[in-house]
Structure formats: structure tokens, C-alpha cells
Amino acid sequence: MKNFGSVIPFFLFVLLSVTAQDGYKEGFVVLNNGDTLYGKIMDRKAEPFGGLLTKIRYQGEAGKKRFASKKIQAYKRGNDLFVRLALKPSGSFFNEAYRIDSSGEFAFVKQLCTGRAIHYQIEYRDHESGYIDTIDYFRKANQPELVRVTQGVFGLKKKVLSRFFSDCPNLVKDINDKRLNLPNEVIAFYNNQCHQKP
DSSP states (O other), X not given: OHHHHHHHHHHHHHHHHHHHHHTOEEXXXXXXXXXXXXXXXXXXXXXXXXXXXXXXXXXXXXXXXXXXXXXXXXXXXXXXXXXXXXXXXXXXXXXXXXXXOTTSEEEEEEEEEOSSEXXXXXXXXXXXXXXXXXXXXXXXXXXXXXEEOBOGGGOBOHHHHHHHTTTOXXXXXXXXXXXXXXXXXXXXXXXXXXXXXX
């Protein structure tokens, strides 16, 4: 029984050590001056008691560093690319939207797709479950407005997307006819099939 009491603290130490390192993934940070530092990146603590960190942690040839959002332009952690945007809320409670504005608050958003339109996800910690969740947004290239794409379990925000993609009637028709049901399907259609030269 004496040995059992010393085994439990050892296993707890090993478990905590493994969990602490779990958040680091290969990647890079892009500094404001354009320099790129390659190494291991951590931006969140492991679930279920974790969450998003306020500073991006870096380990690499340049040593161990922490970067606030105002110090870096972007970072990549594993396969996920995050870019810094200065966002200002511009919609109402029922029509949540953002605008890129120099007076806005810096935030890192996950960039999933680029082209004539850009697909972003804004991450947040769900207060009920404690897990990190995402909300999808679209922005047209060279435009400051980000529009919310989905409304939780209700799927695509068809009216919002119909206005946003009014320059592509075929896409609007496919959204309203429920041929396209996912954000990645919509953005791929717009970037690959709208405004193509015959």
C-alpha cells in the first residue's frame, strides 16, 4: 500500500507533463517587420479546462517567446493559419457582422480559404461547454466587411448570403435551393465558378 501512494503522484506528474506539451505544434510566426520565425507554436491550452491564450507562445531557434496580437501579423499552428485583423462590430444582435477598421480591436482569425472571397473562422470559448467553438465569416477581397455565414444549428444565413453574393445569381439560387449547405461549398463555388470568363 505504501508503494501505491507514491505511484499516484508520479502518474499525475507524467499526465500533466504530457498535457502541457500537447498544445505546441510545428508552425511559424510572422513579425510586424515581415520576418518569419519557425518553431513550435501554442495558442491554446488543452481541453476541457483549457482555452485560448492571450499571447501566442513560440519555441524555436530564437528561444522561448510570447507575442501579443499587436506584435505579429500572422501565425501558423499545425495546419491552421491565423491572421491578425483589426475588427470593429458593425451589425446588430441578429445580424452579427464585423468591419476591418484601424480603430478596431486586434484579433486573430483562422483563415480557411482565400480568393475573390475569403473564409474566416472566429474562435471563442463556449461558456456552457467550456470548449473552443467557431463562427464562420466571409469577406470579399479588398472589402472591409465580414458577414456571418451560419446561424448555429439553423445552417446558412440565406438572406445575408443572398445580399452578399448578389453579383453571382447562380450561387444565390443554389444557396436558396439548398444545393449548397456548408460554408466551404459556398466559398469554393464563388471563388471558382462566379465571374469566370467564357
